[in-house]
Amino acid sequence: MATNIDQTDSYRTSMLAKAETLTEALPYLQRYAGKTFVVKYGGHAMGDPDAARDFAEDIVLLKAVGVNPVVVHGGGPQIGAMLKKLGVESHFIDGLRVTDAATAEVAEMVLSGKINKELVSWIAAAGGKALGISGKDAGLVTATKVERTTKDPESNIERVVDLGFVGEPTEIDPTIIHTASAAGFIPVIAPIGVGKDGHTYNINADTMAGAIAAKLGAARLFLLTDVPGVLDKDKRLLTDLTPHDIAGLTRDGTISGGMIPKLETCVHAVEAGCEAAVVLDGRVPHAMLLEIFTARGAGTLIHR
Numbered sequence: 001m002a003t004n005i006d007q008t009d010s011y012r013t014s015m016l017a018k019a020e021t022l023t024e025a026l027p028y029l030q031r032y033a034g035k036t037f038v039v040k041y042g043g044h045a046m047g048d049p050d051a052a053r054d055f056a057e058d059i060v061l062l063k064a065v066g067v068n069p070v071v072v073h074g075g076g077p078q079i080g081a082m083l084k085k086l087g088v089e090s091h092f093i094d095g096l097r098v099t100d101a102a103t104a105e106v107a108e109m110v111l112s113g114k115i116n117k118e119l120v121s122w123i124a125a126a127g128g129k130a131l132g133i134s135g136k137d138a139g140l141v142t143a144t145k146v147e148r149t150t151k152d153p154e155s156n157i158e159r160v161v162d163l164g165f166v167g168e169p170t171e172i173d174p175t176i177i178h179t180a181s182a183a184g185f186i187p188v189i190a191p192i193g194v195g196k197d198g199h200t201y202n203i204n205a206d207t208m209a210g211a212i213a214a215k216l217g218a219a220r221l222f223l224l225t226d227v228p229g230v231l232d233k234d235k236r237l238l239t240d241l242t243p244h245d246i247a248g249l250t251r252d253g254t255i256s257g258g259m260i261p262k263l264e265t266c267v268h269a270v271e272a273g274c275e276a277a278v279v280l281d282g283r284v285p286h287a288m289l290l291e292i293f294t295a296r297g298a299g300t301l302i303h304r
């Protein structure tokens with residue numbers, strides 16, 4: 001049977017560019033085979049269905065080329081929307097949602113139920129097999145209540161602020177992650193944990209991802225957010241930062257708001273056993289693949 005093969009110059013140029021992209025990826029494929037990547041997918045980044053589909057494809061591709069991806073997801077805006085529907089007020093202190101018993105119930109329902117299973121479905125649609133769990137399953141995360149204090153600016157007196165059922169991971173048993181990954185599944189983890197007191201704790205998703213990356217000694221922790229990375233005062237992308245640089249940028253106010261706890265998580269993770277962390281733009285199609293498999297990189301790399 002005869003086939004029409006397009007032999008135009010533009011066709012050949014485009015095929016050559018594709019081959020170059022694949023060969024450019026080769027050293028990275030070799031370097032990362034068998035390594036663990038922890039990826040935090042934020043609630044803001046997952047708002048757009050096209051972005052969610054691209055994200056799932058990237059995760060499935062990583063698994064197919066021998067990397068062990070572990071996904072930790074957020075869902076702050078989605079919890080906020082559900083609380084609003086239910087007429088429950090919600091507010092944040094230092095980027096953490098004050099969580100009473102009713103809020104904890106809604107947070108668990110939205111994170112472990114709705115969002116977790118949506119991500120599992122996106123990964124299935126991309127041809128992967130995800131295992132959707134929360135920190136409660138198989139003893140993955142034991143949480144401890146977060147203690148916060150604030151200083152009254154007038155009297156300078158320190159006060160304890162009660163955030164309710166906001167937890168931080170204090171013990172991690174990664175057996176379920178290792179077992180699932182070895183069997184070909186992609187763990188997808190909701191940031192909910194249980195305390196030794198039996199209570200359900202709502203955990204900031206960045207904190208959860210950082211603690212898991214440190215425990216696993218991950219080659220990379222990716223934090224997908226809604227900015228290109230860490231920006232300087234002139235809004236230019238900072239491609240490479242050490243914990244020392246981050247301390248300076250925090251002191252002079254270049255880093256503020258939600259970026260402060262995010263970078264604290266990165267610093268803690270790289271100091272506790274994760275090789276490097278990357279803050280990158282989850283809204284950019286295939287941002288993770290570009291960061292991992294090309295020489296250009298796409299976000300801010302944080303390393304020791």
Ligand SMILES: Nc1ncnc2c1ncn2[C@@H]1O[C@H](COP(=O)(O)OP(=O)(O)O)[C@@H](O)[C@H]1O
Nearest residue numbers: 042225226227229230231254255256257258259
């Ligand atoms: N120097 C900085 N570079 C980039 N973003 C910054 C910086 N300082 C503060 N930010 C803010 O941090 C936000 C990201 O944190 P956050 O909103 O908590 O993200 P997410 O919801 O994805 O976890 C950005 O949208 C930006 O407004």
Ligand SMILES: CC(=O)N[C@@H](CCC(=O)OP(=O)(O)O)C(=O)O
Nearest residue numbers: 043074075076096097203204205
């Ligand atoms: C304690 C606390 O603040 N928990 C977060 C958990 C979800 C989260 O962190 O989601 P994003 O990454 O999308 O912001 C919350 O209730 O919003």
